[in-house]
Amino acid sequence: MTGKARLHHEITTGAVPATMGSTNESPVIRLQRLSFVIYEHPDLNTFKRFAQDFGFEEASSTADETLFAGYGRDPFVYVARAAPADAGKRFVGAGFAAESEDDFKKACALAGAEKSDTAGRHGGGLAVRITDPNGFEVQICWGQREQPLPPRGISAEAGRKGRPVINGTLDKARRGEFTRLTPGPAKVHKLGHYGYNTDQYEKTCEWYSQTFNLIPTDVLWAPGHEDVDVATFFRLDLGEEYVDHHCFLVARAETVDKPAETTVHHSSFEVEDLDTQMMGHQWLLDAGYELVWGIGRHVHGSQVFDYWHDPSHFIIEHYADGDVVNNKYKTLKAEAGNMAVWGPPVPVIWGGEKLTA
Incomplete structure (x- = not known):
């Protein structure tokens, strides 16, 4: 019996021993x-x-x-x-x-x-x-079979894998070539992160950080109450390997105007570049879907965001150009509320004022 077949048998029969013969003594x-x-x-x-x-x-x-x-x-x-x-x-x-x-x-x-x-x-x-x-x-x-990766990320530019070359004010790197974009959905690369609001904020943060190699990249405190944390952006600790700024967000559920509850916040999927994101944004608008917030650039994680409601009214996001960090980055704490460097006003569902036409 091969190693994978033996492991499958142990899981199926409940025969995985408590000690597991582990060579890694850490419980994480x-x-x-x-x-x-x-x-x-x-x-x-x-x-x-x-x-x-x-x-x-x-x-x-x-x-x-x-x-x-x-x-x-x-x-x-x-x-x-x-x-x-x-x-x-x-x-x-x-x-x-x-x-x-x-x-x-x-x-x-x-x-x-x-x-x-x-x-x-x-x-x-x-x-x-x-x-x-x-x-x-x-x-x-x-033991999942992984898909082969393309040589470059898939851009909305016609026939191109990888982001278009950008001409700056002085550095004209794209010479004699045109940028021609293909209308269509923004091709998704991967799931980047997800998160939820919880009325068990401390317990949830403790459980995830003690069970897995998840560590905080940024922690936000309530405005005017530096001793009350309200959001933690967790990343995977892979040592010197660079990883996404966060793969998991835990936010404290609101308790002032409504009963506290635990709800999913959103799930976010990476696309290649801003052009791809903008073309995908236009495609979803033309198809009549409901925009939540975007396009803009976040502060924590730096990614360019674009949030939508799916037909079930879950929030789902495209993002591009997010930060990556490794074990040299120390956890940063800041006041909550500074959600975007640029972009439309924050939507009502996330504490913003009602938008006007």
Whole structure:
């Protein structure tokens, strides 16, 4: 029996030992990257049409579930499921790729861990799911077949892989070549980050940082109350390797004007460049979808953002040009509220004033 087959047998039969023969004494489960999010939609077919306009590629589909891919290494980046007939929309959780088989075994040995059915799943591999303090799923995957990467990111410029060359005021690097853009969806590369608002802010931050190699890049405090943290941008600690500024956001749920609750905030997907993002923005506008906020540039993470409502009224984002950091970066603390360097006014749902025409 091969190592992968033996591991699959152990997960299936519940025979993964508590000690796991681990060579890594740390209790922390090391994750290599964020891979996918999982949502349930009341009308799966309507979401599938939106997904195509958003820039996803359909990887596989059944009557009740469709997997969507980008052009990055992950076999899929978005799992769309049909919501049960007696239920509404629901954010289910997210999936990560383990850094090693040893880390995957650690996840299997956690209290309450359950094997996730990957039979016939696009990309194969093994998966185990655990539940976070808010009841959301965290799937840990190992042994998936990765997609081959293109030589360059896919731009909206006709026939080009990689961003267009930019002519500056003095440096005219693009000589005798024209920039010609192709109308269409903004091709998605990967899932960059997701986040949610929670009424268990401290407990959630503690659980994720103690269970996984997630560390804070930026922490924001409540305006006028420096001792009250209200948001943490977590990244994966991969040592000297540069990683995205954040892959996971935890925000404190509002409690002043309404009962505290835990809700998904948004999921965000990377595209190649600003031209691709702008063309995708126009494509979604022309298709009649509902814009939430954009296009603008964030402060924390620096990425150019573009937020939309999908047909189920979940918030989904395109982003480009985000920061990357490594272990030389020290956690920065700042006052919350400074959300954009430039862009439209902050929407009402995130504390802004109502927009006028």
